[in-house]
Amino acid sequence: PEVVMIGLGYIGLPTAALIAEGGTYVHGVDINQNVVDTINRGEIHIVEPSLDKSVSNAVSKGFLKAATTPVVANTYLIVVPTPFKDKNEPDISFVHAATTAILPLLKEGDLYIIESTSPIGTTEKMMTYIYEERPELNGKLHIAYCPERVLPGNVMYELVHNDRVIGGIDGKSTEKAVAFYAKYVKGELHKTNARTAEMCKLVENSSRDVQIAFANELSLICDKADINVWELINLANKHPRVNILQPGCGVGGHCIAVDPYFIVADYPMESKIIGTAREVNNYKSFWCAEKVQNTKLQFELQHGRKPKIALMGLAFKPDIDDLRESPAKYIVQRVLQNANNEEYYIVEPNIHEHNVFKLTDYKTAFEKADIAVFLVAHKEFKSLTKTPDKVVLDFCGIYK
Ligand code: SAJ
Numbered sequence: 001p002e003v004v005m006i007g008l009g010y011i012g013l014p015t016a017a018l019i020a021e022g023g024t025y026v027h028g029v030d031i032n033q034n035v036v037d038t039i040n041r042g043e044i045h046i047v048e049p050s051l052d053k054s055v056s057n058a059v060s061k062g063f064l065k066a067a068t069t070p071v072v073a074n075t076y077l078i079v080v081p082t083p084f085k086d087k088n089e090p091d092i093s094f095v096h097a098a099t100t101a102i103l104p105l106l107k108e109g110d111l112y113i114i115e116s117t118s119p120i121g122t123t124e125k126m127m128t129y130i131y132e133e134r135p136e137l138n139g140k141l142h143i144a145y146c147p148e149r150v151l152p153g154n155v156m157y158e159l160v161h162n163d164r165v166i167g168g169i170d171g172k173s174t175e176k177a178v179a180f181y182a183k184y185v186k187g188e189l190h191k192t193n194a195r196t197a198e199m200c201k202l203v204e205n206s207s208r209d210v211q212i213a214f215a216n217e218l219s220l221i222c223d224k225a226d227i228n229v230w231e232l233i234n235l236a237n238k239h240p241r242v243n244i245l246q247p248g249c250g251v252g253g254h255c256i257a258v259d260p261y262f263i264v265a266d267y268p269m270e271s272k273i274i275g276t277a278r279e280v281n282n283y284k285s286f287w288c289a290e291k292v293q294n295t296k297l298q299f300e301l302q303h304g305r306k307p308k309i310a311l312m313g314l315a316f317k318p319d320i321d322d323l324r325e326s327p328a329k330y331i332v333q334r335v336l337q338n339a340n341n342e343e344y345y346i347v348e349p350n351i352h353e354h355n356v357f358k359l360t361d362y363k364t365a366f367e368k369a370d371i372a373v374f375l376v377a378h379k380e381f382k383s384l385t386k387t388p389d390k391v392v393l394d395f396c397g398i399y400k
Helices: 012-021 033-040 051-060 093-105 122-133 155-161 171-182 194-225 229-236 259-266 272-303 327-337 362-368 379-383
Strands: 003-006 026-029 064-067 075-078 111-114 142-145 164-168 189-193 308-312 343-347 371-374 391-394
Touching (some): 003 012, 003 093, 033 051, 033 064, 051 155, 093 111, 093 122, 111 122, 111 171, 122 142, 122 194, 142 171, 142 194, 164 171, 164 194, 189 194, 194 259, 194 272, 272 308, 272 327, 272 371, 327 343, 343 362, 362 379
Parallel strands (some): 026 064, 075 111, 111 142, 308 343, 308 371, 371 391
Antiparallel strands (some): 142 164
16 A cells, blocks of 8 residues: 555544545554444444545545554554543653554655644654664654644545645655645645644644633623623624634533643643633533523522423534533533432434433423523524523523
8 A cells, every 4th residue: 555544533534535535545554443344344433424435435446445453655644542641641642652553664765644633742752763763764754744624524525625734844754745645635735844733733723712712701701791692792793803703601522622731731831821711611611500500499499390401402513413522411411410300301403312311302302391501502403482481591692
C-alpha cells in the first residue's frame, strides 16, 4: 500500500475511505479486531452519512484493507484518540504507541503525519523519539502535523472542501505533506510550522467554546434580570459587528468541551479566559439541573401533587444521535438522581432504544407533562405548542 492509516475511528475511517476511493492503496490499522472485521466486510461501525457507501466501494475495489498491525508504506497517518489522564493532563500515549508500531517500517523519504488533536510540541516530541530509535534516518523523514476540522454529520463533504492547515517540522516536510493532501482536498492548503498547526486546532475549538460561554453567561444574567435572552441576542446581533452565539444547556461533544484543556494544562497562568469559559459552560449544565429541581418543588407546593416531567433531548447537539459527552444526558442523569416519585418521560427522537433510559415518544411525553424541559433543540420539538397549564423550561431556544 501507498498509505498506512493508524486509527479507524470517526476521522481515520472516512479519511482512509476517501483516499482509497481516489485509487490509492490504503492499509488501515485499528487495535479493535471487530472494527477491522467490520471494515473488511465493507461495512462500518460508526454513524456518519454516506460513509457506508464510500467504505464498501473502497473495500470492494480492493483499495482499502484493514488489519490490527501496520505494513510498509510511503505515507503514515496517525489518527488516534488523544484523551485525558485526568481532566487536566492530555494523554498522548496512543500517538506514541502508533508511532512505536511503525518505527521499524520507516525508511528514507517517508512521510509521517499526525492528525490527532495534540498538545503543542507533540510532533517535535515524536520526531525526537523516532530519530532516537532510528538514528540512521535522522533528518531523512518528512514529518508534519495536519489537524482535521470536519463537523460530525457532514464529514464526507468537509473532508474534501474544508481548508487545511499543514505544519511541517521543516519546509521540506510541509511541502511533501501539502502534495499529499492536494490529491484529495479541494479546500485551500495553508502552510505553517508544526507548533502553529497544533495550536491552531486547539484555538479553533477554544474560540467557539469561549463564544458559547459568553452566550451562556448572558442567559444566567437574563434569567435573574427577567429578560428574554433569545430576544436580547437577536437584537444585539443586529449591530453590524456583533455576532453572539446561542446559549444552551452546556457544551458537549468530544472536541469543543475537551480541546481547550490542552491549552490550559500547559499554559495555566496565561489561559484565563479559555479556562473560565470551560467553567462557565460546565456550570450551565449544573444550573439547568438545579432549575429543574426547583421548578419541580415549586409545582408540588402549588398543586399539592407530584408533577409529570418530560426531559426533551439527550444528544450533545441538535438533530444527531450522538450522546457522548452530552450535557443533556448529564442533566437527565442528575435530575433522575434527585427523583422522588415524580413521573419522568425521557425523550430522544434520534434514537430508538437506550440501554439505560426508557424512551418515550416526544409528542406523548410533551402532552402528558406538567413540566416540559427542553434540553436539545431538535427540529421535531419545534412543532410542539405551548399551553398555559404547562410549565416550560426552554434551555435551548425552542420557542425563541
Ligand atoms: N453549541 C451551543 N451554542 C452554539 C453552538 C453550539 O451551545 O451556538 C453547543 C452544541 O449544542 C454542542 C457543542 O456546542 O453541545 C459543540 O457543537 P458544535 O456544533 O459547535 O461543534 P462539534 O463539537 O460538533 O464540532 C466541532 C467543530 N469545530 C468548530 O466549529 C470550531 C468542528 O469543525 C471540529 O472539526 C470538531 O469540533 C472537532 O472534531 O474538533
